[in-house]
Amino acid sequence: MLRRSSVPLKTPDEIDAMAEAGRLSAKALRKVGEAVKPGVSTAELDEIAETLIREEGGIPAFKGYGGFPGTICASINDEIVHGIPSKQRILQEGDIISIDTGAIVDGWVGDNAWTYGVGTIDSNWEKLLATTEESLWAGIAAAQSGNRLGDIGHAVQKVAERAGYGVVREYAGHGIGRVMHEEPTVRNYGRPHTGLVLQPGMVIAIEPMVTMGTYRTVLQPDGWLVCTRDGLPSAHFEKTVAITDSGVRVLTEEPDYPRPL
Ligand code: MG
16 A cells, blocks of 8 residues: 655755754763763753754753753663663763763754763773764664664664663654654664655654663653663664765764764
8 A cells, every 4th residue: 555654855945954953962962971970960961962962053852841840851770762861860870871962952952871880880881881972873774765764773672682671662763853753763673664655855753772682661650751661771873864875874973073072
């Protein structure tokens, strides 16, 4: 059956405009990452991101989105995503913290995430971070015109599961543009050669959430924070990318800092 796609396509000029939102989102993420150390509260990290985004003429994309109170999501150890920043939440040596943040510039949204170690972390946790990052890059490499959504999910899943990790099912990446969440849903698991055909002009956020144990999640009573069901740690890496005629283009990137750290 033929079905008309409801995925909004962006023109090359619009993709250039989205790269500005992406650049500021990436800068905010990097600045927060540079401030991660033992003794810092997640509220302090939130303020760093909000101040920077506003100073550079952007709007924090998360603040007020669905009622979310922060500029960043700060999720520590077994927390997977959507942690609300708090003065009471102090980073400890050996923690890992997933920071998710985004900026709106000229009406376009950028969205990105990275998991950082706090001081020195356990080597098994290092491996979880490295593998989750690798799964993100595998997903990005699969985001080519003519491929399908299932190719992205499969690429992410293969890297994570080969290392013995879980891939979160209940949360996924997404299309992004003038609003943060558009069609399509970009799952982190799937079968090759299945799903929507990718085409130039699609802009999506790819964001593997990878767990050391079970991929099952628990939503906490605040209605936001999502944790692993078994209490084992989780990592989250995300970039906003555009599918173009000449390949995939990472939009949440600073020209001088191709990697957040
Ligand atoms: Mg996202």
